[in-house]
Amino acid sequence: MKKIVAYIGSRKGTKSNTYKFISQILEVTKQKFNSIEYEIITSNQLNIQPCNGCDTCFETAECPYDKYDDMGKLRQKIINSDFVIFGSPVYAHNVSGDLKIFFDRSSSWMHTMRLHGKGSMVCTTTSTSGHTTSLDYMSKIMNHYGSNLVAKYNCSVDYPEELYNEDWMRNTTELLSEEIIKSISNPQKSNSNLEYIFKSLKEIMSKCKDNNIENGELEYWKESRLIDYNTFQDFLDNEYNKN
Template sequence: MNKKIFCYVGSPRGEKSITINLARKLLTYLSHRSECIYKIYSPSELKLEKCLGCECCSKNGNCELDKVDNFDKIKNEMISSDVIILGTPVYAGTISSYLKEFIERLSLWLHIFKLAGKCGVIIATSTGNSLNETAYYLRRIMHGWGISDIYTMLIPVQTNDDLEKAEINEEINRCVEYLCSFLAGLKKPASNNYLEQYFQTLKKLYLPVRNFEHYEAKYWNENGFFELNSYKELLEILYKGK
């Protein structure tokens, strides 16, 4: 069965985007090495409504905006994917506003480990500034979604022509090797200190309200998270028998 890759790049520049072209090159290389299907989304395809901060997602698990822009279809694509790729050019020292809007619409997932067991890739491009800071933020987001294994591509680049440079192609190939290992089942997700601490923090937060009509606590209850002692146990359950 073909593995599925989901990719969102928060660049508004379309075919001129260095980050989109880098993601396309990565996925083309990967498709030559592994049986996979992929789709790259960008602001050109996704016209997203901005999060209103109404907290409906936390309270009842639904976002009213999904009815407006059909973002629920994107959520389902992410859930059914094996690998999640987030790409962004560095704007004003951090991720683009387009990627931030995308992430904010998935705020609920930061509390329920919705993408636990998946592999992640971060692609950040700039002329050289703030790559590490941007990657740090995106790693926190992916960990919050439950993604423990993340490959980070930090690419200092000036033009699309730079994507032909040997050092960039070497980095693409390293990422391809990483993904091939994961997709072949040779590398299974492993927990880390951040996720373990985050798991305990959320467990402590939701335990007192586990029987209330609160979606996040209800989700933890129905999925047996309260009975687990660690995030490592959650991953072990997900991969039992695989």
């Protein structure tokens, strides 16, 4: 059974437009590929405090505050998934504050490519505009997390009218569900963005190792065996795709 986790940065919960969009994508996916289970989590369900900039996560590869709020629980659900979706309403031409808090609290994941071996999708909903900036930002985060981003998609509510357009929703959810199914059914692939990020990070981690500079991020690179490979694709083939 494959597990999909979607985290939506909206305090409107199941009443949010983003929830409506993503839930329909996942329902179509489930109908076509019943060997999956999915969970949609919205930010109103959790207590997650803002990052306070202590930099501890860069030293230990863990956030010391995960044990004091719901971030650790959410983080583990995402790590244990096979495919992850991040969704957000567009606020001031960017993601919601709640989703930004998640990204801030997971800054060290950008140094450990922590979502390696997973496919991902990012989605936004907007009244009319601002989604391009939001989707580009979320896509960049997914690349730095080491995830293979298979789609980024916006659903507008007013202009053009898409959320309540049955033909548009049927065609779009069909398209996006196919991308999810392909991702969870096939070996994970690298791409030029992931290879560039991997190469840059490996140079930094190798210098730390050569100079006996120990920290949590380097330790993760060793434990996961990321540091043993010359390309990200080699890492995926040997640590994930062989299974």
